[in-house]
Amino acid sequence: MRRLARGLPPALLLLALVGAWELYVDLGGVNSLILSSPHEVARALYSDRSLLWSNFLVTAEEVLLGVLVVAIPAGLVLAVTIHFSISLRRAVYPLLVASQAIPFPILAGLLVFWLGFGILPKLMIVALVSFFSVVVTTLAGLAAVDPDLIKLMRTFDAPRLRTFWHIELPSALPGLFTGAKVAVAVAVIGAVFAEDAGSNAGLGYLLLQAIPQLLTARAYAIVVILSVFAIALFALLTLAERLALPWAYAPTRERGKP
Numbered sequence: 001m002r003r004l005a006r007g008l009p010p011a012l013l014l015l016a017l018v019g020a021w022e023l024y025v026d027l028g029g030v031n032s033l034i035l036s037s038p039h040e041v042a043r044a045l046y047s048d049r050s051l052l053w054s055n056f057l058v059t060a061e062e063v064l065l066g067v068l069v070v071a072i073p074a075g076l077v078l079a080v081t082i083h084f085s086i087s088l089r090r091a092v093y094p095l096l097v098a099s100q101a102i103p104f105p106i107l108a109g110l111l112v113f114w115l116g117f118g119i120l121p122k123l124m125i126v127a128l129v130s131f132f133s134v135v136v137t138t139l140a141g142l143a144a145v146d147p148d149l150i151k152l153m154r155t156f157d158a159p160r161l162r163t164f165w166h167i168e169l170p171s172a173l174p175g176l177f178t179g180a181k182v183a184v185a186v187a188v189i190g191a192v193f194a195e196d197a198g199s200n201a202g203l204g205y206l207l208l209q210a211i212p213q214l215l216t217a218r219a220y221a222i223v224v225i226l227s228v229f230a231i232a233l234f235a236l237l238t239l240a241e242r243l244a245l246p247w248a249y250a251p252t253r254e255r256g257k258p
Contacts, residue, residue, distance in 0.1 A: 036217040041224060044217035051206070052218075056225055058202040062119065062191045063229070066126025067183050074127065075134025075183075076176060083142045083168075100132050104190065108197030122194035122202075129190030130183035134176065141175025142168055177241040184233035188226050 018038050024030065025037035032040065045052065078096075082089040104125060111121035145168050153163040195204025203222045210219040 033214055033216050036220050040217040041220045044215075044221040045224065048218055048221065052203070052221060052225060055201055055203050055206045056229070058199075059188075059191050059195070059204065059226075060229065062122045062126055062194065062202065063184070063187045063233070065119075066123040066190065067130055067180070067187045067233075070123055070127035071131035071183050071187065072134055072176075072180050075131040075179065076138055078131075079135045079138035079142065079172075080164075080169075083139060096132060096135060099128065104129060104193045105197060108194050112198040117198050117200075121197075122191065122199070125194035125197075126187045126190040129193070130187040133182035133186070134179035137175040137179030137182070138172050139175075141172030144175075145171045173245055174241070177237060177245070181234050181237045181241075184237060185230045188230045192226070 022038050025032060025035055036044075078092075082092055107128070108121065108125050111124050115121040115124070149167050150163065153167060158166075191202065192204035192207065195202040196208050199205040203226060207219055207222045210216075210222065
């Protein structure tokens with residue numbers, strides 16, 4: 001009952017927004033070629049279900065591999081590396097920030113030129129879009145370690161690597177999960193960018209076809225699928241975080257208990 005009560009406000013808000021959207025289109029607030037009504041989008045989801053599903057599988061593969069196999073491991077390794085070296089951090093961090101200002105459609109075209117039209121350039125784009133959040137939040141977690149614990153390890157002459165494994169890394173794991181949850185949300189956008197640059201399948205490719213053909217309902221159906229997919233990945237990572245780090249979700253008064 002408590003979970004049901006917690007989920008009721010967002011459900012009611014979603015229903016209100018969908019209802020307002022439906023009324024806005026049905027009452028002539030906007031041409032249906034620009035914005036399809038919710039019932040038209042639902043019809044497209046059903047009538048085009050086979051086409052949407054086959055292309056969704058392509059995009060889902062790009063997102064999952066790009067985030068789980070490339071972005072999160074690379075972001076973690078890079079965060080740990082520059083955590084150990086202040087000089088490297090000063091040299092690399094500005095470049096990381098600058099990388100997020102690059103227009104990704106341009107970069108996608110360049111990667112397609114270098115790597116071809118296979119899955120590899122798409123994975124690179126997804127990783128480049130999403131790994132920055134992993135680096136930033138993991139670094140923040142590493143910097144937020146209790147200094148008294150570090151002093152305690154030094155008192156016992158613990159090697160630097162042991163201090164990292166037993167103190168710093170566990171403290172940084174909540175930050176890593178936070179960055180990963182942000183990464184899966186933006187990775188969906190990265191996959192669409194990558195498919196726009198050069199692809200013959202995927203929801204981004206299908207979206208690029210639907211807009212000039214005035215298949216507006218199909219285009220918005222694709223947006224709905226991408227949004228639901230991002231929400232599902234975010235929820236799964238939240239569940240994984242709760243299972244892996246139960247102490248991080250314990251009430252504040254219980255965290256200090258043995």
